[in-house]
Amino acid sequence: MRKKMKLLLTAVLVVMSLGVLAACNSESEANNSEKANEKETSGSLTISGSSAMQPLIAAAAEEFMSQHPEANIQVNAGGSGTGLSEVSEGAVDIGNSDVFAEEKEGIPADELVDHKVAVVGMAPVVHPDTGVTDITKEDLIKVFTGEIKNWSELGGADQKIILVNRPDSSGTRATFVEFGLDGAVPAEGVTEDSSNTVKKIVAETPGAIGYLAFSYLSDDTVAALSVNGVKANDKNVQSGEYPIWAYQHSYTKGEPKGLAKEFLDFLASDTIQEGLLTDQGYIAATKMEVKRDAEGNQSKK
Template sequence: MKKGLFLMSTAGLVFAGGLLGGNVYADSSKQVTAVGSTALQPLAAQAADEFGSKNPGVTVNVQGGGSGAGLSQVGKGNVTIGNSDIFAEQKDGIKANKLKDHKVAVVGITPVVNADVKVSSLTMSQLRDIFTGKITNWKDVGGQDQEISLVNRAQGSGTRFTFEKEVMDGQATKTSQEQDDNGAVQKIVSKTPGAISYLAFSYTTGDQAKNLKPLAIDKVKPTVKNVKDNKWSIWAYEHMYTTKKPDKNTTKFIKFVKSNSMKSTVKKLGYIPVNEMKVTKNANGDVTKK
């Protein structure tokens, strides 16, 4: 089992745990358990804390594990919420028609490099060639003579799925080290000279990201403004999936995450409220102007 963190909103406690192997919390209507996307985890954890302070006696547990794990666990009835960066229809083995989709935010995803890399912009073709292994030295894209160190997300990651769908054009990424969550990628790229990977916008600000540099693509910068009108195309909805008839407190928590009172928190953490998007995207990846 993967190790992770549960964030308990009512007590403010953090403790080690693994992916839920059974319906541990099903016996209590006071428990809300959200597992999955680490791109969504900062927002889900903050919302859990704020929700807990407003709803004494209700515990919201938040854990990572990746979008695939979130969809699988909610589909099996082991958790009340499956956090995901991808539509359930995009994940093999998931019975999407048995689940209810709650889009709670939008997240941008950007390539990031260690701050020592003397490159600030790539073309989409160059970025793709780096991740296929065709380009292996920064000097080949205008940087210093330094080997490129690839860091990828593990299979099952919604962040990886979105990056590959929007960048790789059907080509396979080169075999490289893989990490289970955005936080681990953030730390490794920050500490590894010549490293490149990709992260949710929510992991590219703050003290822990000070040794990271997001890259522009085709001279378009990875900004919230550019995500809103799809000038920056690497973005995804943040979904909270539930069963068709979630329990009262799960419904109440998701409603809170989507509420106007959470909007400032959503923006502060680097996400975009869904209703501020100027375009929509479906499970096939088709983008339509509103």
């Protein structure tokens, strides 16, 4: 009997020891996993490019960093051409663009990986006192090529038209020229590097007209024009009825790794796609009823 009790006690001690070892291993694995996660969410990330994307990416970066204090993400604008050039050269980790890399001359598109973050509409915008709310595409082209020089020619105020453009490197300009002006080259006017500056100049200059992403139309300091009677809004972009829109691309040189991959995964998450993205004036690519290829051809999904 005593022998059986000793055997039973020994068995109990063995089981308890195994349990303690298992708990220690589990705790060790959890600690290792936590350390690995900390490693993935630390470090620095540099992003540049599209000013149309900057409000979204900057806001997403702030939210990401609030969740991961060890991560540092710097978001710069400079235009789509700058973003594509810098990411292809390895100067930044992510290059944002309103246009496909294949559309930019001198960019090694085959070396870049496209991450379509969102869709944004773009609208011609005017000073609120212009007196014009709708414009045909034909007249829009005439305005930007300098054929129409005064708003009174379109039933508006007797004001000289002042053109406010983005530089050639701008993806917003490329999108507006291709889908708003049917490829017509804008006449010379004021040229500004950022959408924020375009908005400020148009808002403060009677007779001014420029073009902005919907994400910059959160107040009434500038007025967006309807084109051919179609309002510049998300619904009309999604249906394909409103033509001036672009994908918002985040490009990486090769497949993303580490912090770059984690941030891009965050941009694709419901937190951004169903929340921040919409709040910032963008459209989730998944909600589009039409699609567009690198040649600019639009078709139903």
